[in-house]
Amino acid sequence: PSAAPQGHVHAHGAAAVPVDAPGITATPFSVPLPIPRTLRPTHRSRDADHYTLTHAPAEEEIFLGTRTAIYAYGGSFVGPTIRARRGRAVTITHHNGLADPTTVHLHGGHVPADSDGYPMDLIAPGASKTYRYPNSQPSATLWYHDHAHGLEAEHVYRGLHGFYLLEDPAEWRLRLPGGRYDIPLLLNDAQFDADGQLVWRMNDFINRRTVLVNGRPQPYLRVAARRYRLRLLDAANLRSFALSLSTGDPLVQVASDGGLLPAPASVPAVSISPGERAEVVVDFSRYAPGTQVFLVDAVAGQLLRFDVVDHAFDLSRVPAQLRQMPGLPTPTTTRQVSLGMDLPTGTFRINGKLFDMDRVDAVIQRGTSEVWEITNTDTMLGIPHNLHLHLVQFRVLTRNGQPPAPTEAGFKDTVPVAPGEVVRVLATFGDYVGRYVYHCHLLDHSATGMMAQFEVVA
Ligand code: C2O
Numbered sequence: 001p002s003a004a005p006q007g008h009v010h011a012h013g014a015a016a017v018p019v020d021a022p023g024i025t026a027t028p029f030s031v032p033l034p035i036p037r038t039l040r041p042t043h044r045s046r047d048a049d050h051y052t053l054t055h056a057p058a059e060e061e062i063f064l065g066t067r068t069a070i071y072a073y074g075g076s077f078v079g080p081t082i083r084a085r086r087g088r089a090v091t092i093t094h095h096n097g098l099a100d101p102t103t104v105h106l107h108g109g110h111v112p113a114d115s116d117g118y119p120m121d122l123i124a125p126g127a128s129k130t131y132r133y134p135n136s137q138p139s140a141t142l143w144y145h146d147h148a149h150g151l152e153a154e155h156v157y158r159g160l161h162g163f164y165l166l167e168d169p170a171e172w173r174l175r176l177p178g179g180r181y182d183i184p185l186l187l188n189d190a191q192f193d194a195d196g197q198l199v200w201r202m203n204d205f206i207n208r209r210t211v212l213v214n215g216r217p218q219p220y221l222r223v224a225a226r227r228y229r230l231r232l233l234d235a236a237n238l239r240s241f242a243l244s245l246s247t248g249d250p251l252v253q254v255a256s257d258g259g260l261l262p263a264p265a266s267v268p269a270v271s272i273s274p275g276e277r278a279e280v281v282v283d284f285s286r287y288a289p290g291t292q293v294f295l296v297d298a299v300a301g302q303l304l305r306f307d308v309v310d311h312a313f314d315l316s317r318v319p320a321q322l323r324q325m326p327g328l329p330t331p332t333t334t335r336q337v338s339l340g341m342d343l344p345t346g347t348f349r350i351n352g353k354l355f356d357m358d359r360v361d362a363v364i365q366r367g368t369s370e371v372w373e374i375t376n377t378d379t380m381l382g383i384p385h386n387l388h389l390h391l392v393q394f395r396v397l398t399r400n401g402q403p404p405a406p407t408e409a410g411f412k413d414t415v416p417v418a419p420g421e422v423v424r425v426l427a428t429f430g431d432y433v434g435r436y437v438y439h440c441h442l443l444d445h446s447a448t449g450m451m452a453q454f455e456v457v458a
């Protein structure tokens with residue numbers, strides 16, 4: 001690939017991301033993209049696959065030749081990928097080898113309250129807890145991450161995150177690219193000191209200048225000249241991404257948080273805010289072997305280089321219809337949720353309130369549907385927020401009075417709300433009862449109080 005003819009190099013877009021570690025010189029696009037390993041079950045029983053996972057301090061070679069101290073699930077900055085099958089339960093026994101309490105949330109998962117990673121349902125240092133996931137929902141790119149009350153922002157920043165891919169055999173007949181042509185990409189950012197160690201300061205987004213893809217700054221990936229499915233996850237605490245290809249070719253988005261879109265959406269750029277997922281199909285057969293194609297962010301520039309190395313056989317496709325969306329249920333109530341800063345104290349809040357574990361903000365009847373009207377009031381300071389609801393996958397009804405864009409027409413669990421915007425969503429609170437949180441997924445905001453909780457009652 002280094003012999004790529006100049007004419008095939010599509011390097012336009014913003015400048016390369018500087019590596020924000022004064023003592024480190026990293027050559028751009030010199031390290032391969034790591035693909036997180038798939039975790040093997042420790043055993044399988046009649047009704048579930050059982051896994052064990054330890055979270056503990058570890059070291060990762062984020063920069064070539066430098067050991068960076070991290071917190072890790074299973075030893076790596078991006079934890080091992082868990083592959084689940086719809087209709088078959090999974091249990092994960094987590095051992096906490098950290099000095100802090102932790103709790104593990106399956107983001108986007110429809111799970112009972114005692115397995116949801118409620119922020120006060122903590123695993124003490126040295127202790128273990130078994131989470132049980134029924135996997136009764138449609139296929140989707142879910143992820144697991146820490147949610148310990150007030151500590152989640154630092155824990156996730158230091159590496160407590162990984163993919164949980166819920167697959168559905170019914171989806172296979174669509175013939176979207178799969179297997180080794182299905183690549184999870186965890187995007188986040190960080191600040192490093194002169195020794196290549198992580199610097200953690202709450203809310204200091206300005207200095208988190210190094211963007212990482214699966215834990216590496218500007219890696220490369222060798223690809224065959226065929227279709228690939230890329231599962232994009234914004235796991236950054238505060239940074240949103242607007243992703244495009246350096247060739248100017250559109251991205252074909254096929255799925256969002258809750259799984260497949262009703263139909264593929266061909267877009268010049270895909271935007272994701274913290275917590276959100278977008279799956280895109282890229283057809284590298286458009287490019288001759290030897291071509292370099294960059295995944296470019298509108299702000300940070302080139303994030304990942306694809307080196308098209310070879311022709312390949314390809315039976316995959318992108319069908320014109322992906323999923324039949326069910327009809328919209330009738331809501332019983334409409335709730336107002338306002339996201340914004342309390343100016344006198346400088347704290348981010350929901351409906352003017354900081355999180356209080358002893359206060360239930362919304363009592364919801366099991367099985368009912370509700371409209372939540374979400375507003376971002378931070379117009380003066382121009383601060384973006386989003387809203388993530390545990391337990392449910394919801395539908396976007398309107399954004400600023402308009403029907404949702406095709407990329408927002410599927411099921412969602414996290415929705416961005418720019419300053420001044422009003423987003424109406426419809427959620428159905430199904431079978432489980434108990435307390436669940438909802439919060440801004442800019443994790444430095446939720447960790448400092450931009451969170452509330454609902455209780456589903458029978
Ligand atoms: Cu991904 Cu409550 O969070």
Ligand code: CU
Binds near residue numbers: 384385440441445446
């Ligand atoms: Cu926020």
